[in-house]
Amino acid sequence: xxxxxEPFEYAPPPGLKAKExxxxxxxxxxxxxxxxxxxxxxxxxxxxxxxDDNNVVSVGSRAICWSKRSLEIFDRLGIGExxxxxxxxxxxxxxxxxxxxxxxxxxxPEKGHRMPAFVNLQQYYVEQYLVExxxxxxxxxxxxxxxxxxxxxxxxxxxxxxxxPDGEYGLAADxxxxxxxxxxxxxxxxxxxxxxxxxEEHFLIADIEMQGNFASERWFWFEPEFHAGQSxxxxxxxxxxxxxxxxxxxxxxxDEEKKxxxxxxxxxxxxxxxxxxxxxxxxxxxxxxRLRDFVHGRIxxxxxxxxxxxxxxxxxxxxxxxDVDNLGWKLAAVLQGRAPAxxxxxxxxxxxxxxxxxxxNSSRTTRFMTxxxxxxxxxxxxxxxxxxxxxxxxxxxxxxxxxxxxxxxxAAPDNIRMPKATRPGAVALxxxxxxxxxxxxxxxxxxLLAINCAAPDLGLDVLEVEETPFLRERYLGDAAQAFYLxxxxxxxxxxxxxxxAQAVRAAxxxxxEGRA
Amino acid sequence: xxxxxxxNLPDHDDFYAELLATHRGLNEAQSHALNARLILILxxxxxxxxxxxxxxxxxxxxx
Numbered sequence: 001x002x003x004x005x006e007p008f009e010y011a012p013p014p015g016l017k018a019k020e021x022x023x024x025x026x027x028x029x030x031x032x033x034x035x036x037x038x039x040x041x042x043x044x045x046x047x048x049x050x051x052d053d054n055n056v057v058s059v060g061s062r063a064i065c066w067s068k069r070s071l072e073i074f075d076r077l078g079i080g081e082x083x084x085x086x087x088x089x090x091x092x093x094x095x096x097x098x099x100x101x102x103x104x105x106x107x108x109p110e111k112g113h114r115m116p117a118f119v120n121l122q123q124y125y126v127e128q129y130l131v132e133x134x135x136x137x138x139x140x141x142x143x144x145x146x147x148x149x150x151x152x153x154x155x156x157x158x159x160x161x162x163x164x165p166d167g168e169y170g171l172a173a174d175x176x177x178x179x180x181x182x183x184x185x186x187x188x189x190x191x192x193x194x195x196x197x198x199x200e201e202h203f204l205i206a207d208i209e210m211q212g213n214f215a216s217e218r219w220f221w222f223e224p225e226f227h228a229g230q231s232x233x234x235x236x237x238x239x240x241x242x243x244x245x246x247x248x249x250x251x252x253x254x255d256e257e258k259k260x261x262x263x264x265x266x267x268x269x270x271x272x273x274x275x276x277x278x279x280x281x282x283x284x285x286x287x288x289x290r291l292r293d294f295v296h297g298r299i300x301x302x303x304x305x306x307x308x309x310x311x312x313x314x315x316x317x318x319x320x321x322x323d324v325d326n327l328g329w330k331l332a333a334v335l336q337g338r339a340p341a342x343x344x345x346x347x348x349x350x351x352x353x354x355x356x357x358x359x360x361n362s363s364r365t366t367r368f369m370t371x372x373x374x375x376x377x378x379x380x381x382x383x384x385x386x387x388x389x390x391x392x393x394x395x396x397x398x399x400x401x402x403x404x405x406x407x408x409x410x411a412a413p414d415n416i417r418m419p420k421a422t423r424p425g426a427v428a429l430x431x432x433x434x435x436x437x438x439x440x441x442x443x444x445x446x447x448l449l450a451i452n453c454a455a456p457d458l459g460l461d462v463l464e465v466e467e468t469p470f471l472r473e474r475y476l477g478d479a480a481q482a483f484y485l486x487x488x489x490x491x492x493x494x495x496x497x498x499x500x501a502q503a504v505r506a507a508x509x510x511x512x513e514g515r516a
Numbered sequence: 517x518x519x520x521x522x523x524n525l526p527d528h529d530d531f532y533a534e535l536l537a538t539h540r541g542l543n544e545a546q547s548h549a550l551n552a553r554l555i556l557i558l559x560x561x562x563x564x565x566x567x568x569x570x571x572x573x574x575x576x577x578x579x
Contacts, residue, residue, distance in 0.1 A: 361529070364529050364532070364533055367533075367536070368532075374544060374547070375536075375539045375542070375544075375547040376536055376539070379532075379535065379536065382578075383532075385578050386578055389574070389577070389578055390521045390574065390578075391521055391522045391523070392520070392521055392522055392523045392524060392525075395523045395528065396528050396529075396532060398529060398532075401529065
């Protein structure tokens, strides 16, 4: 069934009649990042106005692969169950070179996590769920067909001009968060440009509806016979929609390649028959670049407006949600006077670090898929050759590295007897907890997690637990007991074996001040 | 000690990127020469005749 693109309701905003009081936060863009941002801020008690120049969800599947961390974030936003129930999980991946299968792998789910490693789910479903959730929340004021035409910043506010079907009006807010995508109009209005390695490539992206029992697997081709010299990817999504990504090369004409008479024969070659319906086609041009700074006074960039990567490795939507995760509690703390405005510098520091890791990974994948002639191509082809024969080389085949949260650099208290995976700067790992899950119990407030010990009373919420095999593996290591300070975004802030009230207090201060 | 044929190099993506970067700007003959030197350096480091023979055999079989 094709997705039903139902328009969202537009209502004339109050600002058309009378000047609105200054808002706390204005979010520009009601894509997954902007919507998630508004809901996350409401989780921390902060109201926001979300402006979007459109009134439907995004057309076409776009971001489809949502990582474990994104699913955990969705859970906190209230759409985790829906995303999990609707999403498709593939386990088997097959890699082909020219006309033969080089190897396949079966991703066994990791035990003791509520969420799988990822699900495939079209971006329009994610947006629909987030809009429905946002509309239930009083703190979120969602305004469709509200197009920002001008942005100006003063010492104590951001002023916007907005166009609607009923005319123009102005808004002011303490902060503006630009979640308006790769071509960010806000970025343009501020005269800011992306920096970094310019790395350009064209991909044809198509959704097709296909009945029948085509396997729920990921198929990746290097230099397939049906698409000489390039790469191709086939993925299953819900509703019998399959996503096909075909690399076109930089010197192709996007408008020409999008024509059905060019697209359909190509897809017939991929799937081996013509029994499908073309649902959506787009040519995706990407660069691997980012803004030097994500925070510009009272204007903050998150998601694609701040950084753009290649589509392989699922680092666009997922990294945008991690921006949301990082920024929500910090901006709330600044607005509510719990933290100095300097805390926002740590958003800039941590998320530019995360963006660099994503850029590095996606550039490497792109380079593996499109090696330069000469030695690069020789190495690439020989990795593929060895992969058919020697197990180690399979891991070297790079058709996209699944997005996992980066580990923020941190000099906070640590103890090397404890597991590396949960060191300060890392996102806390999930584990079964009673009848539920650890991350759900950590929630979105700062927490002291005490395992096999009692926590000192320092005015923070405490979670005291007895060890389990999963907690031993993920949190204790060799230690008899452990004591973790966990930030509202569930990142480990500091940890000890023997908690010392004074050291913990200092770490709590460092957390609110955003010190690394 | 026998030749390790399963994954043994942490962060091999990083190594692969460094390997390509080391070749950048070289012509074909220079790249061949670099690869030759690299093999000799690594062979000396490995220092195990049986392992090296198996590695040579495996590389040759894959031709």
